[in-house]
Amino acid sequence: MRSLVSICVVVGAxxxxxxxxxxxxxxxxxxxxxxxAGLELSSKELLLDTxxxxxxxxxxxxxxxxxLWKTTVEKKITSKRSLxxxxxxxxxxxxxxxxxxxxxxxxxxxxxxxxNAMNMSVMPWAIASxxxxxxxxxxxxIVVLNSIGVQGLLPKAIIxxxxxxxxxxxxxxxxxxxxxxxxxxxxxxxxxxNVQKFWKLKLPTSMPFLFASLKVGISASLVGAIVGELPxxxxxxxxxxxxxxxxxxxxxxxxxxxxxxxxxxxxxxxxLALLQKLTLKRMGMA
Numbered sequence: 001m002r003s004l005v006s007i008c009v010v011v012g013a014x015x016x017x018x019x020x021x022x023x024x025x026x027x028x029x030x031x032x033x034x035x036x037a038g039l040e041l042s043s044k045e046l047l048l049d050t051x052x053x054x055x056x057x058x059x060x061x062x063x064x065x066x067x068l069w070k071t072t073v074e075k076k077i078t079s080k081r082s083l084x085x086x087x088x089x090x091x092x093x094x095x096x097x098x099x100x101x102x103x104x105x106x107x108x109x110x111x112x113x114x115x116n117a118m119n120m121s122v123m124p125w126a127i128a129s130x131x132x133x134x135x136x137x138x139x140x141x142i143v144v145l146n147s148i149g150v151q152g153l154l155p156k157a158i159i160x161x162x163x164x165x166x167x168x169x170x171x172x173x174x175x176x177x178x179x180x181x182x183x184x185x186x187x188x189x190x191x192x193x194n195v196q197k198f199w200k201l202k203l204p205t206s207m208p209f210l211f212a213s214l215k216v217g218i219s220a221s222l223v224g225a226i227v228g229e230l231p232x233x234x235x236x237x238x239x240x241x242x243x244x245x246x247x248x249x250x251x252x253x254x255x256x257x258x259x260x261x262x263x264x265x266x267x268x269x270x271x272l273a274l275l276q277k278l279t280l281k282r283m284g285m286a
Contacts (some may be wrong), residue, residue, distance in 0.1 A: 018061050025057040026050035047272025048059025059252045067256040074284070080236070083260045089237040090225050091264065093153050095158020098221040102214065104161065105168025113176040113202075114194070123173070130166050134159065134224065139231040156228035156237075163220040204283060211276035218268045226261060238264075 030049040034041045041049065051060040059067075068083065073083035108126065111118040138159050145155045179201050187197050229239025238257050245254035 022049045022058045048266040055249050064255045067252050076204040093156035094222045094225040096157035097149040101161035101164030109169050158176045159228035160221040160224035163224040167213040171209045176202045176208030179205045215269050219265050223267050244247030
């Protein structure tokens with residue numbers, strides 16, 4: 001009960017700050033408009049105007065909520081105006097990129113842990129790869145792939161996997177190195193092979209680290225999918241909604257797409273958290 005009250009208090013405080021920021025940012029336009037019309041606004045009129053503008057600098061929470069309702073509930077999911085439709089386009093490339101990045105990250109982590117040459121060579125390159133801004137590399141990836149006829153979902157998935165694989169590599173390396181020496185010595189006394197040590201000890205003990213990195217990776221993968229939609233001038237996906245909103249100054253559309261992306265990320269992380277709970281419980285680690 002206390003945690004529920006705390007959550008409500010935090011959410012209420014954030015909404016209040018949001019409304020206050022919207023009032024401050026939108027009041028300048030409302031006052032300028034009234035001045036040009038030769039009107040003098042009362043405090044109530046100023047407040048109502050700042051929270052009901054068509055193209056505000058910062059839309060109020062109720063404006064974003066109304067836009068979300070219109071573009072999810074009141075639109076068919078096959079409509080190009082539906083956020084559900086655009087979310088599915090982004091989600092598909094997110095999941096493909098997440099699968100590619102996770103698989104690559106796990107394989108690299110296994111190689112890094114079991115091969116000193118890979119540890120000395122691959123790990124520094126993996127770290128260095130994250131210093132390249134994704135906004136700089138995404139257009140190059142799309143242009144190169146387009147030049148060889150690869151279009152559609154795959155370029156966005158590759159960008160997603162680029163952001164996704166690094167947290168998985170770091171988490172799995174830490175997890176595979178986490179078993180205590182006494183446990184490794186015990187398996188050694190039973191004359192266990194390296195393969196048996198991996199499946200019986202290293203992989204099970206790495207599960208908490210893997211799921212923690214997967215939660216970070218799925219969020220990064222979603223960001224990569226959205227970024228991958230921006231340089232192409234896409235007409236579908238949450239990135240396309242953000243792009244269209246920026247072209248026409250539709251800040252309400254931009255914020256509704258951002259909130260939808262946040263909700264999508266929260267849902268994906270929640271699913272992984274549930275899988276983590278079930279998996280660790282099945283393994284006797286929860």
